[in-house]
Amino acid sequence: MTSDGVKDGETPRRSRRGSGAVTLHDVARIAGVAPITASRAVNTPTQVSAEVLRKVSDAIARTGYVPNRTAGALASARSRLIAAVVPTIAGSVFLASVQALTETLAASGYQLMLGQSGYDPQREDALLEAIIGRRPDGIVLTGILHTPEGRRRLVAAGIPVVETWDLTPTPIDMLVGFSHVDVGRRVAEHLHGRGRRRLAIVSGDDERARRREDAFASAAQALGLPEVRHVIVPAPTTLRSGRAALSELLQAGADVDAVFCSSDMLALGVITEAQSRGLAVPEALAVIGFGDLEFAADLHPALSTVRINGAEIGRQAARFIVERAEGRPVESRIVDIGFSIAERESV
Amino acid sequence: MTSDGVKDGETPRRSRRGSGAVTLHDVARIAGVAPITASRAVNTPTQVSAEVLRKVSDAIARTGYVPNRTAGALASARSRLIAAVVPTIAGSVFLASVQALTETLAASGYQLMLGQSGYDPQREDALLEAIIGRRPDGIVLTGILHTPEGRRRLVAAGIPVVETWDLTPTPIDMLVGFSHVDVGRRVAEHLHGRGRRRLAIVSGDDERARRREDAFASAAQALGLPEVRHVIVPAPTTLRSGRAALSELLQAGADVDAVFCSSDMLALGVITEAQSRGLAVPEALAVIGFGDLEFAADLHPALSTVRINGAEIGRQAARFIVERAEGRPVESRIVDIGFSIAERESV
DNA sequence: GTGAAAGCGCTAACAA
DNA sequence: TTGTTAGCGCTTTCAC
Numbered sequence: 001m002t003s004d005g006v007k008d009g010e011t012p013r014r015s016r017r018g019s020g021a022v023t024l025h026d027v028a029r030i031a032g033v034a035p036i037t038a039s040r041a042v043n044t045p046t047q048v049s050a051e052v053l054r055k056v057s058d059a060i061a062r063t064g065y066v067p068n069r070t071a072g073a074l075a076s077a078r079s080r081l082i083a084a085v086v087p088t089i090a091g092s093v094f095l096a097s098v099q100a101l102t103e104t105l106a107a108s109g110y111q112l113m114l115g116q117s118g119y120d121p122q123r124e125d126a127l128l129e130a131i132i133g134r135r136p137d138g139i140v141l142t143g144i145l146h147t148p149e150g151r152r153r154l155v156a157a158g159i160p161v162v163e164t165w166d167l168t169p170t171p172i173d174m175l176v177g178f179s180h181v182d183v184g185r186r187v188a189e190h191l192h193g194r195g196r197r198r199l200a201i202v203s204g205d206d207e208r209a210r211r212r213e214d215a216f217a218s219a220a221q222a223l224g225l226p227e228v229r230h231v232i233v234p235a236p237t238t239l240r241s242g243r244a245a246l247s248e249l250l251q252a253g254a255d256v257d258a259v260f261c262s263s264d265m266l267a268l269g270v271i272t273e274a275q276s277r278g279l280a281v282p283e284a285l286a287v288i289g290f291g292d293l294e295f296a297a298d299l300h301p302a303l304s305t306v307r308i309n310g311a312e313i314g315r316q317a318a319r320f321i322v323e324r325a326e327g328r329p330v331e332s333r334i335v336d337i338g339f340s341i342a343e344r345e346s347v
Numbered sequence: 348m349t350s351d352g353v354k355d356g357e358t359p360r361r362s363r364r365g366s367g368a369v370t371l372h373d374v375a376r377i378a379g380v381a382p383i384t385a386s387r388a389v390n391t392p393t394q395v396s397a398e399v400l401r402k403v404s405d406a407i408a409r410t411g412y413v414p415n416r417t418a419g420a421l422a423s424a425r426s427r428l429i430a431a432v433v434p435t436i437a438g439s440v441f442l443a444s445v446q447a448l449t450e451t452l453a454a455s456g457y458q459l460m461l462g463q464s465g466y467d468p469q470r471e472d473a474l475l476e477a478i479i480g481r482r483p484d485g486i487v488l489t490g491i492l493h494t495p496e497g498r499r500r501l502v503a504a505g506i507p508v509v510e511t512w513d514l515t516p517t518p519i520d521m522l523v524g525f526s527h528v529d530v531g532r533r534v535a536e537h538l539h540g541r542g543r544r545r546l547a548i549v550s551g552d553d554e555r556a557r558r559r560e561d562a563f564a565s566a567a568q569a570l571g572l573p574e575v576r577h578v579i580v581p582a583p584t585t586l587r588s589g590r591a592a593l594s595e596l597l598q599a600g601a602d603v604d605a606v607f608c609s610s611d612m613l614a615l616g617v618i619t620e621a622q623s624r625g626l627a628v629p630e631a632l633a634v635i636g637f638g639d640l641e642f643a644a645d646l647h648p649a650l651s652t653v654r655i656n657g658a659e660i661g662r663q664a665a666r667f668i669v670e671r672a673e674g675r676p677v678e679s680r681i682v683d684i685g686f687s688i689a690e691r692e693s694v
Numbered sequence: 695g696t697g698a699a700a701g702c703g704c705t706a707a708c709a710a
Numbered sequence: 711t712t713g714t715t716a717g718c719g720c721t722t723t724c725a726c
Contacts, residue, residue, distance in 0.1 A: 020505075021504075021505075021703095023702095023703055023704085024703065024704065024705095025703075025704095033712080033713090034712070034713050034714080035703090035704080035705090035713095036704090036705070036706095036712080036713065036714085037711085037712055037713070039704070039705065040705095040711090040712085043705090047711075047712095048711070048712085049711065049712090052711085052712085064500070064503055066476060066479045066480050066500075066504070067480050067703090067704085068421075068480065068482060068702090068703055068704070069480040069481050069482075069704095070417055070420050070421050070426060070481060070482050070702090070703080070704090071421050071702070071703035071704040071705085071718090072703080072704055072705070073417050073704090073718090074415075074417050074418050074421050074702090074703080074704070074705090074718045074719065074720085075703075075704040075705040075706075075717080075718050076704080076705055076706075076718085077705095077706095077718070079417060081460075081481075088446065089436060089442055089445060089446055090442055090443065090446055090641070091442070091640075091641055091642075095436055095437055095438070096437070098436060099435070099436055099437055099463065102461065102462070102463055103463070106462075106474075106477075111460060111462070111477055111478075111481070112460070112461055112462075113428075113458060113459065113460050113461075114449065114459055114460075114461045115449070115453075115458070115459075116446065116449050116450070127453075129413060130453075130458055131458075132413045133413050133414050133415065133416040134416050134417060134428075134458070135415060135416075135417050153411070153413075156411055157368075157413070158367075158368075238641055238642065238645075239641065239642035239645045239646070240641075240642075240644075240645040243645055265642065268642070269645065272645065272646060272647045273647075275647055276647040293438075294437070294438060294585055294586065294587075295438075295585065295586040295587075295612065295615070297587075298585075298586045298587040298590055298616065298619065299586070299619060300619045300620075300622055300623040368719095370718095370719055370720085371719065371720065371721095372719075372720095380696080380697090381696070381697050381698080382697090382719090382720080382721095383696080383697060383698085383720095383721075383722090384695085384696055384697070386720070386721065387695090387696085390721090394695075394696095395695070395696080396695065396696090399695085399696085414719090414720085415718090415719055415720070416720095417718090417719080417720090418702090418718070418719035418720040418721085419719080419720055419721070420702095420720090421702050421703065421704085421718090421719080421720070421721090422701080422702055422719075422720040422721040422722075423702085423720080423721055423722080424702070424721095695726105696725105696726085697724100697725085697726080698723105698724090698725085698726100699722105699723085699724090699725100700721100700722085700723085700724105701720100701721095701722085701723105702719105702720085702721085702722095703718105704717100704718085705716105705717090705718085706715105706716090706717090706718095707714105707715090707716085707717100708713105708714085708715085708716105709712105709713080709714075709715095710711105710712085710713080710714095
């Protein structure tokens with residue numbers, strides 16, 4: 001008798017459904033070993049004899065067997081699935097993080113499930129429920145802001161969580177980010193140091209950008225500069241909204257000599273609008289962006305911007321998650337990856 | 348006795364692991380119904396009495412139960428998971444498709460697993476194996492080119508497949524795309540119609556772009572134009588490679604009055620380089636892009652480009668997949684969503 | 695409308 | 711090194 005109660009050599013009757021796909025049982029039967037042995041040959045080949053390994057490999061090659069990870073996940077309580085939540089992937093500064101995350105995880109045998117919250121806390125909650133239902137081995141979040149409900153759920157689920165792109169002394173679990181307050185302050189100081197006095201800020205309507213904005217304004221005030229002009233544009237930010245923002249500023253008769261934009265795309269919009277009006281950048285107007293996207297360094301004029309190592313955020317988040325999933329303790333749970341100001345031609 | 352052999356009201360002993368999470372059994376026990384009844388209350392509420400529904404809902408609220416979709420997927424052979432493969436998400440023209448896909452699927456209760464093949468057939472194959480192992484209810488592919496091995500695997504797995512962003516008479520399964528050959532031809536005709544005679548093409552090194560390129564060159568020849576100048580840049584394309592490409596063209600002494608770029612970012616690069624050299628666009632040089640990304644219409648000059656409705660590709664792909672997953676037959680398996688030429692200032 | 699039984703495909707625990 | 715047993719948490723089948 002074989003282990004599943006089927007007489008030797010007979011075709012097993014599947015009393016229910018069965019997708020018809022090749023299963024580990026089929027492979028084991030063909031290889032002439034027990035299912036668990038075939039499982040070991042697949043997952044921990046060092047634990048089986050060369051003889052068994054050969055027979056099982058042959059059987060797999062002959063049948064085209066692809067392990068059913070869903071079943072494996074259920075049995076082992078390890079899904080090898082990681083979820084990531086971003087506000088949006090459209091033209092976003094988070095792409096480098098997601099890309100690095102995907103690649104680093106793939107290298108360790110994990111896959112990514114991507115969700116978009118659309119800057120909407122309610123959708124984020126719904127998404128969280130859907131994600132938790134999949135029992136991923138980890139969740140990577142963009143930002144630290146969650147509804148109390150979402151936070152509670154996440155803690156209750158007991159799934160490792162990495163929050164990113166921000167800093168807080170009280171993360172849910174692990175954290176990889178930088179200080180938006182520091183960014184705002186440093187940019188104000190940078191512009192001041194370059195002789196700019198009449199500052200403006202064009203900012204997307206999202207929480208982190210608002211925090212940079214506030215810090216920027218406070219720092220300007222502390223430096224004795226006139227009040228900062230603000231233009232808020234909807235998130236996600238676009239080239240178009242950058243153009244519109246500069247128009248608005250100019251039409252309001254604002255006397256500005258430098259603009260801090262909450263994204264590089266917005267900055268490109270401001271530069272584009274300036275150029276179309278014959279306003280020289282940086283002579284008449286300095287422009288500084290945020291993100292240091294691929295194109296920033298190659299614009300004409302080259303865009304000064306706040307450089308965030310988004311890829312490193314993704315990589316570090318992946319490392320955190322994998323460490324945890326493999327059961328290794330994570331020594332430091334909070335990593336401040338910092339930022340720098342890429343000084344180029346537009347300031 | 349309850350159905351799982353545990354005496355009424357007693358704590359079930361879990362002989363093996365058990366994540367400790369609340370299960371449907373727990374909910375059922377608290378609600379005083381059988382597990383299957385609780386399952387029905389959750390999944391097909393119309394099939395249970397109001398009384399049962401209330402008791403089960405209460406129990407769920409009290410326990411914070413989140414259904415384990417992994418177990419559900421295994422039992423029902425429906426994962427409600429869809430996989431998508433893109434070459435890369437970095438600054439890509441596919442983002443609109445992925446975004447629309449995610450949203451449309453989410454609205455029907457499906458989630459997206461995202462994989463990046465990095466324009467590498469081998470990685471695509473590895474990815475495919477990882478994906479098939481998850482037994483998704485559908486797979487959305489970018490492009491139609493797969494290794495024979497990958498194609499074989501996909502067919503063997505019996506999972507609904509939608510190929511996108513291209514056209515072929517022999518899709519693996521379903522298809523949403525447009526003709527790259529037509530694009531190349533139409534752009535050549537468009538430039539010719541606008542009085543341009545000395546054409547060049549700057550193209551990313553990927554298969555679809557090459558096909559547009561070839562069709563563009565052939566059409567130019569058919570129109571009696573001088574031979575088209577080609578510059579091939581690595582994929583993914585960037586602003587930088589666009590600038591470099593125009594420099595190369597100019598340094599080679601090429602006498603060109605129009606450039607067709609295989610992406611809008613590339614086109615922005617060409618425009619940027621032209622501007623930095625004092626070369627007027629469109630007067631001295633016409634530039635046309637591909638993709639009609641968000642920023643294209645708002646550049647200065649506004650970028651003429653090939654408009655692809657990427658979001659619609661994503662939505663249609665989602666519809667295909669969901670129809671199939673719900674067991675409804677898909678009437679037409681091939682959709683040509685076409686394209687148009689957005690005529691703006693750069694030509 | 696509700697429930698008992700069986701099992702999806704795999705692996706942890708324990709035994710030999 | 712290999713195998714037996716017993717599930718992981720859910721849903722299908724079939725019966726009432």
